[in-house]
Amino acid sequence: MKLSGEKHLLMWIAAASLVLALTPVHFARANVFGKDYRRLLTDADNLSAVGLIACEGSTRRPTATLVAPHGSHHRDIIITVAHAFLTSDDKRLSHCQFWPGGHQTDAIPVAITLLGTARPDTDWNEDWAVALLEHKAPLKYQPLEPLIMYPEDADARRASGTKFMLAGHNGEIGPLMVSDHCGPRHKMNADINRFDSRAFNHDCGMAPGWSGGPLMVILNGRPFVIAVNATELNALVTQIGDAYNGVYNANTAVRIDGPFFDAITRLARSGALDMALTGKTLCQVWRPDSAGSKHC
Structure with a gap:
């Protein structure tokens, strides 16, 4: 206690x-x-991967980053915090976009998100999110x-x-x-x-x-x-x-470790398949089940 x-x-x-x-x-x-x-x-900083998140009905613009795991060539996966996709009372935001380089003219809709928590106000050390974009960012934006x-x-x-x-x-x-x-x-x-x-x-x-x-x-x-x-x-x-x-x-x-890293590698491995099976949706919280496997 x-x-x-x-x-x-x-x-x-x-x-x-x-x-x-x-x-x-x-x-x-x-x-x-x-x-x-x-x-x-x-x-000179080589940080074209950094951009903003913009969601319908919200004036907030949290920061996010294009990433690609070692050996992959993705330009359609971003990482940020879970509360980027949540309201102040932990309700889901919708119609979110990633603005690579902070440029709204290159905005890409977010298709799927995996959240470390749906309660970042209390689970603040699980406040991470991985998202799959609807399509790849232009080549001028290189992932980290x-x-x-x-x-x-x-x-x-x-x-x-x-x-x-x-x-x-x-x-x-x-x-x-x-x-x-x-x-x-x-x-x-x-x-x-x-x-x-x-x-x-x-x-x-x-x-x-x-x-x-x-x-x-x-x-x-x-x-x-x-x-x-x-x-x-x-x-x-x-x-x-x-x-x-x-x-x-x-x-x-x-x-970036444990479930956070697993979520990145999962979307890098099967993100296109996930999109085809689930449609343009927001997944539930990424977490292990009782058998030890992970699901959204």
């Missing part, structure tokens, strides 16, 4: 978990630690490869100087931006999520609108997606320039 203090903490985390995509931009609420390294995304990186590996790479970065945008409009000179932070005993390996704590600068953005590691000059930006735990208390402190003001990103 959880202690009352733990219940209070969980309620506080849940209340903050949708702030990034559900509130208008307000720079006093940005989680920017120390110097603000956010800057405009450029062609998803990579499983464990927290201890991220800690070691950060300590050794490996570059990490986060992509997103301020508010519900563009332009797309990146935050660098940042990355996963080693969790201390008092940190939120200390014993939860499903999410990274990170110190990349961001503001509302960066939900779903890819947290990336740069290896041999090439960006790989290791997580999707999900929560901003201190939106009501942090001012730009405050020092990072994982006890109360960590940013978090849900790691």
